[in-house]
Amino acid sequence: MTSILAKLNRLMPIFMAAIGILAFVQLLGYLGQWLSKSPLASWVDRHAEVIEWTLAVAAAVSVSLALLGWLRATGRMPKILTRWTGLMDVLDRLTNRRELELRLQSKPQAVFIDADALARALKSQVVGQDAICDDVAAQIRRRLALQQRGKPVGVFLFAGPPGAGKTYLGKVLADALDRKLIHLDMTQYSSAGLAATSLFGSPKGYVGSDSYGKLTGALRDTPNAVVLLDEFEKAHSNVHKNFLTAWNDGFITEASNENHIGTTAAIFILTTNAAVDALAIISREFAKSPDDIRRHADAALRSAGFAPEVLSRIDRIFVFNPLVDLDIARVAALEIERMIKQYGLDVREGGIDPQILVDLMTRQKKLGNCASSRDLVRAIEESVADSLIEAKQRGVQSINLIDAAGRVVAQAAD
Template identity: 35%
Template sequence: MLKSSTNSHLSRAMPLIILACLGLLLLQVILIFVVFAPYCQKILIQIYLLLSWARPSYLPFSALFLSMAIWGAIFDLWASHLSQKGLFLRNGFITSILRKFTNREKLDEMLSYQQREARLDAVEFSAILRAKIIGQDNVCDTLSHQLRRRLTLRSPKRPIAVFLFAGPKGTGKKSLAAQLSAQTLRPLFQFDLSQISGEQTTNLLFNSHHLDGLAAFLLNNQNAIVLLNEIQNVPSDILKRFLTAWNEGYLLDNATGNKILLNDALFILTANLEPSNQNQEMQTLEQAGLPPELLARTDSVFTFRPLDPQTLAQITALEVEKLIASYGLQVEKESVDPELIFQTLSKEPHFDNTSSPRDLARLVEDMIGESLILARQTGARKIRLEQGTEGIIATASFRGDF
């Protein structure tokens, strides 16, 4: 909110700033002429005679420009008042000109964006997330309320929040971060810390000359969601840089030495927790290798529970639908039956509550991939999934094509 208020005050003062700049420019020109007058007196006289005919119009033009500056200030104040009420000025000839001078459209967009986040309905937002992320209702509920609180009470010197998503693989940690990006209209930056390679990683994270790196992304998207995967693998020197950045509220650019503000950024860290014994009990955060200083700096920890086989089959069915769509086909009944997936995969030795839906979807692809290709070659638009002797089979369906 401090950022919005500062920009609003700057915009209101813009006409006066323009007048001040013009006055300083005029003073500079006069000083130059005074200094070089002995050398160009004849030229000055000719310029004076040339412009003397316009002398009667000086006062009217000055009055016109002054009235435009005053009207610009009034317009901007008026537009800000309307925007706070959710109203916007109608576009017209005068308003379109004044918008160019006051940058009104950008301010309206920014104000509307911040007002939308400040009015976030946690219950409604949670329902949207629960519809997208299956099996993690408690995480979605808690996250929605936490996010609403953080967006309302944001600090100008710290990121909006640093959240930790912890849980087994394939439980929806990355998917939830992607949904947060989609639902809040914030750009998403992902970095996998499991693929660390020394100085190259440092440059990708903290050097803005690497256009596909974090620093360059934050320069252009200060309201980004930054997803750091497998934070348990982060080297101590990089972790120290992040801890400093989160405490100070800015990231130091290795390329320029400039500060990249983080007060409008949201950081999400993921940590994979594996079974610690034969009873499939999950590791604690400390057992997973997460440093105590990282846990102390994290604003909230969200624990993703392992998925039961039925939920896992339901998510896998959605992944299979995406797989079939990637072949340019549709399922005849418009959706894949999770019960069919469960009955088939429950016979597979790889199917348990530690399996990843993507891995299981690839297992189904191995069963039906060749059938999908044949269906495409025969001109079918839809396929029918059935239980076969060796797993799931896909049969071309021409029902409803004609």
């Protein structure tokens, strides 16, 4: 039904043209009559009834379509009509959609969260970044407690070396706050035109203008999401600028219908590998002075291509440390535990042979400075997965992982 209505709407100019032509012909007919003996006058006389009926039907269809369109756009469509036309939204049927939309657009309410509990939840999964986890939790607590904001809950930049847990912390944060994650890989938006339309919608009349952009659509449906803009520096600078109203004025505009989509309930997290070395030095040198860190980090990121107007809208820059020593072992142990669970098995407490972790750390060290935890995850897959499959085939449930002359073996724990 929706598509029939859309097609009829598209035919609207033809209806209007038909009305115009017939009215013109009739007018000519009357003119002819007035001038008497015109050939048109006799034609109009003979077909007067048909012309009048056609005019009336075309006018009625056009007016009804226009009225339906207006009722639908303003949310005033009576329930009986929406049911009859088959256009009923599930929210119209089951609740008061207009009221729901008004409430979602309303000012954010102050929310009080336990920052310590949030920090603990983050630190239990993200290794070696304790200070960042504490700071993120404290920032979010303060911002959620604000009654009036007019801006997102937070715009945070996670900077640092590859595989230090930047993207991972974004995901863990969404999970800990029980919010939906909108994960956008910004490397896909490196071209100016297409990138912006795919995120923020296409202007009316252009291909794709019948649906919302990826970001506008997702935020319309889940205004309080955690928006993870991964590898932000790789997106085109025009795309960066599209985010300015989101962070400054509390909304983004969907290009297809100019609707404002609120961003005041959302948390934006940007990640970047830009200026890694400079940022590492800055965070070491000014460890005790957050203001100095911010000033120098801004300068370093500006030289790495971040526009000053983008940087000025970022609430906080967190510089991640590279993972070293026992932190590598911790990430490895967590990854092994996760993989064991993914195979539907469980590991006994103390059930991972330390030698397995030593071997993984040695392998990681050999890769030198460019080693990231992604290499570690790959190494774990290579060395552990086969033993887990074998254990599964033997029908074992609970396992210990032991090192048998350089090979990982999953032994039954009971």
